[in-house]
Amino acid sequence: MKTGMKWGAPVLGLVAAVALALPAQADKHNTLPDTMAKPGGFPERPLTMIVPYGPGGGSGQVARGMIEGVKDATGIDITPDYKPGGSGMVGLKTYMAAPADGYTVLEHIDDATSGFAIGKSKIHPGNDLIPLVISQITFSQVYIRADETRFNDWGSYIAFVKGQDGKSTIANVAGEGSMERINMNRIANHYGVKVQQISFDKGGPRYAALKGGQVDALFEQPGDVRGFLESGDFKPILTLLKERPGAFPDTPSMTEVGLNFTPLMRFRGFYVHKDTPPDRVKYLQWAFQKGFFTDSYQAFNKKKFMDLIPSFRDTEGARVLINETMEIYRQTYKEMGLIK
Amino acid sequence: MELFLEGAATLFSSPLSIFIFFCGLVGGLLFGAIPGVSMLTLAAIFLPFSGYLSAPDAIMFYSVLYCSGTYGGAVTAILFNIPGAPENAPTAFDGYPMTQKGLGGKAIGAAVLCSAFGGTCSVIFMMLATPLLADVAVTHFGPPEIFSLVFFGIAVASSVGAKTLWKGWLSVLLGLLLATVGLDPVAGEERYTFDLYYLLAGLHFVPVILGFFAVAEVLVQAERRAAGSYDMPKFATSFPTLAEFIKLKWAVARSVVLGFFSGILPGIGATLAAFLSYNEAVRWSKTPEKFGKGELEGVVASETANNAATGAAMIPLLALGLPGGALTAMMVGVFQMHDIEPGPLVFINSSDLVWVVFAAMFFANIAILVLGFVETKGVLHLLRIPFQYLAPGILLMATIGAYATRSQVVDIAVMFAAGILAYFMRRTGYSVPGIVLGLILGKIGEQTFAQGMQMVSYDFTAFVSRPIVAILLIAGVSTILTSVYRALRGRRRDIDI
Numbered sequence: 001m002k003t004g005m006k007w008g009a010p011v012l013g014l015v016a017a018v019a020l021a022l023p024a025q026a027d028k029h030n031t032l033p034d035t036m037a038k039p040g041g042f043p044e045r046p047l048t049m050i051v052p053y054g055p056g057g058g059s060g061q062v063a064r065g066m067i068e069g070v071k072d073a074t075g076i077d078i079t080p081d082y083k084p085g086g087s088g089m090v091g092l093k094t095y096m097a098a099p100a101d102g103y104t105v106l107e108h109i110d111d112a113t114s115g116f117a118i119g120k121s122k123i124h125p126g127n128d129l130i131p132l133v134i135s136q137i138t139f140s141q142v143y144i145r146a147d148e149t150r151f152n153d154w155g156s157y158i159a160f161v162k163g164q165d166g167k168s169t170i171a172n173v174a175g176e177g178s179m180e181r182i183n184m185n186r187i188a189n190h191y192g193v194k195v196q197q198i199s200f201d202k203g204g205p206r207y208a209a210l211k212g213g214q215v216d217a218l219f220e221q222p223g224d225v226r227g228f229l230e231s232g233d234f235k236p237i238l239t240l241l242k243e244r245p246g247a248f249p250d251t252p253s254m255t256e257v258g259l260n261f262t263p264l265m266r267f268r269g270f271y272v273h274k275d276t277p278p279d280r281v282k283y284l285q286w287a288f289q290k291g292f293f294t295d296s297y298q299a300f301n302k303k304k305f306m307d308l309i310p311s312f313r314d315t316e317g318a319r320v321l322i323n324e325t326m327e328i329y330r331q332t333y334k335e336m337g338l339i340k
Numbered sequence: 341m342e343l344f345l346e347g348a349a350t351l352f353s354s355p356l357s358i359f360i361f362f363c364g365l366v367g368g369l370l371f372g373a374i375p376g377v378s379m380l381t382l383a384a385i386f387l388p389f390s391g392y393l394s395a396p397d398a399i400m401f402y403s404v405l406y407c408s409g410t411y412g413g414a415v416t417a418i419l420f421n422i423p424g425a426p427e428n429a430p431t432a433f434d435g436y437p438m439t440q441k442g443l444g445g446k447a448i449g450a451a452v453l454c455s456a457f458g459g460t461c462s463v464i465f466m467m468l469a470t471p472l473l474a475d476v477a478v479t480h481f482g483p484p485e486i487f488s489l490v491f492f493g494i495a496v497a498s499s500v501g502a503k504t505l506w507k508g509w510l511s512v513l514l515g516l517l518l519a520t521v522g523l524d525p526v527a528g529e530e531r532y533t534f535d536l537y538y539l540l541a542g543l544h545f546v547p548v549i550l551g552f553f554a555v556a557e558v559l560v561q562a563e564r565r566a567a568g569s570y571d572m573p574k575f576a577t578s579f580p581t582l583a584e585f586i587k588l589k590w591a592v593a594r595s596v597v598l599g600f601f602s603g604i605l606p607g608i609g610a611t612l613a614a615f616l617s618y619n620e621a622v623r624w625s626k627t628p629e630k631f632g633k634g635e636l637e638g639v640v641a642s643e644t645a646n647n648a649a650t651g652a653a654m655i656p657l658l659a660l661g662l663p664g665g666a667l668t669a670m671m672v673g674v675f676q677m678h679d680i681e682p683g684p685l686v687f688i689n690s691s692d693l694v695w696v697v698f699a700a701m702f703f704a705n706i707a708i709l710v711l712g713f714v715e716t717k718g719v720l721h722l723l724r725i726p727f728q729y730l731a732p733g734i735l736l737m738a739t740i741g742a743y744a745t746r747s748q749v750v751d752i753a754v755m756f757a758a759g760i761l762a763y764f765m766r767r768t769g770y771s772v773p774g775i776v777l778g779l780i781l782g783k784i785g786e787q788t789f790a791q792g793m794q795m796v797s798y799d800f801t802a803f804v805s806r807p808i809v810a811i812l813l814i815a816g817v818s819t820i821l822t823s824v825y826r827a828l829r830g831r832r833r834d835i836d837i
Contacts, residue, residue: 054669055384055670057669061673061676064387064673068391082384083748084541085522085540086522086537086541087523089537090540093537166797167797176527176528176529177528178528196794196797197794198483198791198795199525200791201787203669203672204656204668205483207660207661208478208656209483211660212478212479212480212481212482213479214478214482214795228661230681231661231681
């Protein structure tokens with residue numbers, strides 16, 4: 001793998017701009033009509049939602065949160081169908097084999113974007129699919145044990161990592177080229193250090209690794225470790241955002257520690273096939289965007305720290321987010337030598 | 341004791357709670373008994389509805405389902421050689437041969453009693469020392485230790501079910517090879533996927549197990565019937581005697597400890613518990629050659645351990661918020677749907693809820709004892725069904741089970757391919773249990789080995805210098821060397837499948 005990545009600030013700045021331009025967009029869609037005529041009686045039966053991950057993880061949870069939101073807003077029933085495996089590729093490809101009639105929708109995360117960028121998937125989530133809504137966008141943090149004695153903040157942690165000569169460990173969930181790994185590689189490159197990134201695909205063993213002292217740190221999103229934060233077991237030492245979010249006033253932002261790249265975000269959303277009849281697409285866009293603004297879904301997002309940065313994207317906003325993120329992944333993969 | 345009684349009082353405080361308790365109990369027994377359609381299927385179906393229940397009722401449902409579902413799969417494993425879930429696979433090794441000998445009632449009776457006993461012991465341990473045990477487990481057992489445990493399990497398993505030691509090892513190695521299909525656990529590189537996207541997720545062990553056991557069994561019995569040598573399983577409801585259990589007291593105690601110990605480790609759970617316990621039963625037995633031919637101790641070891649793992653799996657979940665398997669991961673979702681985060685604070689903020697879980701699991705294990713015996717009397721009559729009617733039913737159930745696992749048609753093809761492979765393996769003296777063990781443990785073993793080596797910066801000396809790792813690796817290597825020595829000296833007695 002090549003080191004010393006060089007970043008095009010203008011391109012990255014675009015992503016930051018998109019991330020920051022959301023409140024106005026959210027307000028606009030909050031005024032969606034309360035009702036909408038069913039196009040040709042669609043849907044006449046419950047929908048199926050393919051979820052390409054297990055029911056216990058973040059995708060399973062957001063799928064159920066949105067299913068409840070859509071039900072509250074429109075009365076439409078949706079049945080989740082979990083198809084885990086292959087970093088979301090099994091569910092994605094299974095979805096593409098389903099009829100494009102609007103009765104089957106897809107939940108997916110930024111893995112669909114990175115998968116296309118690296119060539120694992122031939123399905124472009126912004127072109128081959130129509131995003132109905134992006135309903136969760138979240139940032140990452142670096143965590144340590146609250147009772148850690150070798151370091152207690154970002155500065156002492158980096159000093160520790162330097163002293164370990166490449167033997168320091170951090171747990172995350174991801175293979176080569178994933179959002180977590182790229183963000184962490186950029187941090188390591190900035191400081192000129194090497195960190196052993198250890199991938200745990202299930203949350204339990206991943207958090208146990210930090211809790212039990214098997215690894216030095218954890219790279220994760222705050223909503224997934226809320227229990228450990230509230231119990232005082234884990235402590236964030238870096239937030240991968242330009243500014244400190246209100247919920248973490250004591251944790252330095254990346255700007256404060258001198259990291260000047262734009263971080264890749266985790267985002268989750270809902271899609272239909274591009275060949276779905278346009279009137280049905282329009283109806284589903286309305287239904288899912290209404291679902292986002294229901295009290296139940298908003299409460300769910302708040303519980304997951306998804307209200308700290310604006311999470312809402314409509315179809316147009318989602319495509320911008322996907323395309324800009326795709327460009328960053330492509331640049332990164334080229335610099336890493338993973339694609340030409 | 342006061343807290344336990346309070347939990348029990350909450351549990352039985354309303355007709356709705358009692359109803360939900362029995363729904364979980366009966367649901368687990370039924371879904372556990374249908375191959376492929378396991379307790380996880382019911383748990384996933386029920387997940388959206390659990391938000392409408394109170395937090396104690398919702399959590400209690402899943403706790404009870406976990407206990408009864410783990411037992412439920414033993415029934416079909418024993419009667420038809422179809423494990424309801426992977427953790428019941430070792431139960432079939434001896435349970436089904438017992439059925440063929442007319443001892444099906446005895447095998448199911450033992451499974452009922454041992455499931456209830458193992459589960460109850462586990463719940464009692466859980467009530468006594470949850471926070472302490474959870475801390476010990478995550479502090480002392482990281483990926484290197486779990487890999488060493490898997491290595492030890494595989495080393496012991498090489499002696500189970502094959503004609504010769506070499507065929508046993510070839511079977512295990514084939515299982516390990518099959519475990520590599522899919523994405524590698526480090527870089528996510530594709531292996532043996534042949535550009536077929538449904539192989540990206542690897543071979544799921546449920547359709548493979550259904551093929552190895554159910555489909556292969558139908559093929560074997562059909563061949564016997566065609567050759568005129570088919571014997572219908574004998575119907576008998578003779579239950580095990582107290583004397584038989586007293587004779588197996590050490591096997592039961594060992595299985596409780598192994599099951600509890602395996603269940604407490606995040607990400608391990610009941611399947612490894614059952615295999616390890618079965619393997620240890622073989623290793624400690626004075627008559628290992630009887631295993632695989634209908635030895636009661638095989639059923640006892642497997643069923644005691646897998647249920648002992650259920651209570652133990654709740655320890656990291658409740659004390660640390662760390663789910664050990666698919667069902668406990670869903671329970672995290674149920675907690676969160678009720679605005680509760682499992683973890684240390686749950687003992688402070690929601691201690692009443694924790695004790696409802698403890699009480700529910702305690703009474704669920706007691707209820708398994710009663711309902712299990714009642715159920716046994718009924719299900720044994722299935723053996724009266726003639727083979728020509730039973731075989732299509734078995735294949736239909738297995739097909740549904742294979743598909744229901746991941747809703748993938750390819751899993752049905754995998755099941756039949758595995759069945760045909762197992763048919764020929766059995767004819768040639770290779771070990772079906774060995775290949776299943778290799779497949780299941782191979783995935784855990786490879787992942788934890790890769791994680792462990794990364795943790796020590798690929799310094800193998802540092803890897804093996806960890807005390808628990810060293811002990812388990814030495815024990816595993818010693819086991820392999822001993823069995824090789826015995827095989828070379830011709831002292832190892834061959835075991836038939």
